[in-house]
Amino acid sequence: MPESSRLATQIAAILRRERGARSLTQQELADLAGVSQGAVARVERGERVPSVPLIERLLAAFDLQLAVAVEPLDCHLDARMDALAARPLAQRVDDLGLDRILDRLSDLPHLLTGSTAALLQGAPVPTDAVEIAVRWRDSARFTAWLDAAYGQRWNARWSEFGGLRLEPEEPGEHRWQTRYGQLRAQMCEELPEAIEVRHGERSYRVVPLVAVELTDPRAAELLRRHRQRQAAARPDSQSPGSP
Structure with a gap:
């Protein structure tokens, strides 16, 4: 799997997990983050890596922030x-x-x-x-x-x-x-x-x-x-x- 696809899948999984843990709908999360429900749905589908500002806004709605690390390939x-x-x-x-x-x-x-x-x-x-x-x-x-x-x-x-x-x-x-x-x-x-x-x-x-x-x-x-x-x-x- 291409690395970009893996990253998109990981972000999607994190977002679904955090939203589920708080019993929020996609629309409720979108309202908290100030984005559209469609944007939340696209990120959760993992179709492509979302922009960094979008990730930061979504995570901020959970009182979380983005951290970046590197690791050996695969x-x-x-x-x-x-x-x-x-x-x-x-x-x-x-x-x-x-x-x-x-x-x-x-x-x-x-x-x-x-x-x-x-x-x-x-x-x-x-x-x-x-x-x-x-x-x-x-x-x-x-x-x-x-x-x-x-x-x-x-x-x-x-x-x-x-x-x-x-x-x-x-x-x-x-x-x-x-x-x-x-x-x-x-x-x-x-x-x-x-x-x-x-x-x-x-x-x-x-x-x-x-x-x-x-x-x-x-x-x-x-x-x-x-x-x-x-x-x-x-x-x-x-x-x-x-x-």
């Missing part, structure tokens, strides 16, 4: 990956709610892919939703399942779930919030080749890491970063004077 991501690597895989799978969602998917043809497949194959990559591959011809069955699971589709315009039709054929990200947890789908003509991995008493059918890197840019970037950090931390056994 250090927040590195810290999260380190924390994940230190946790048992079983705990990470449980936190994701993976088994709960798979049990409910029952006979819908699917494979685990993306960051979820990478996680099950040992990569400590951040995974905020169960990611599956689903065939287009199973779209109607998938939509019926989402409806039964009280699914709400991610609305990028409003930076929240809801307000969009569930069907994968409709415009929008293939990302849903269900009663069992968050779910992402990669819609495809045919399910890719799969391998089976086993953890504890359960087996999972997953897309191999090589295929994940070829088909999922988001997961591929996380995997590349993981390998780069592993290589940087590994002692160079070929350096002069090394045993």
Whole structure:
């Protein structure tokens, strides 16, 4: 994600959190800050980084002020990956709610892919939703399942779930919030080749890491970063004077 987009998302999250903590509507916050309700809505959607004067006026309405700091690029991501690597895989799978969602998917043809497949194959990559591959011809069955699971589709315009039709054929990200947890789908003509991995008493059918890197840019970037950090931390056994 571009740094400007990450900053806009962080500001949006802070504003929504502070406004919610004070039980203010967007209009009430706008009145306190002397701006329009539309300006508050745009900042909370995280569509772009707002101007510094606008941020300062909004924060001042909460008796807060803007502070600026710098950090190494993507250090927040590195810290999260380190924390994940230190946790048992079983705990990470449980936190994701993976088994709960798979049990409910029952006979819908699917494979685990993306960051979820990478996680099950040992990569400590951040995974905020169960990611599956689903065939287009199973779209109607998938939509019926989402409806039964009280699914709400991610609305990028409003930076929240809801307000969009569930069907994968409709415009929008293939990302849903269900009663069992968050779910992402990669819609495809045919399910890719799969391998089976086993953890504890359960087996999972997953897309191999090589295929994940070829088909999922988001997961591929996380995997590349993981390998780069592993290589940087590994002692160079070929350096002069090394045993």
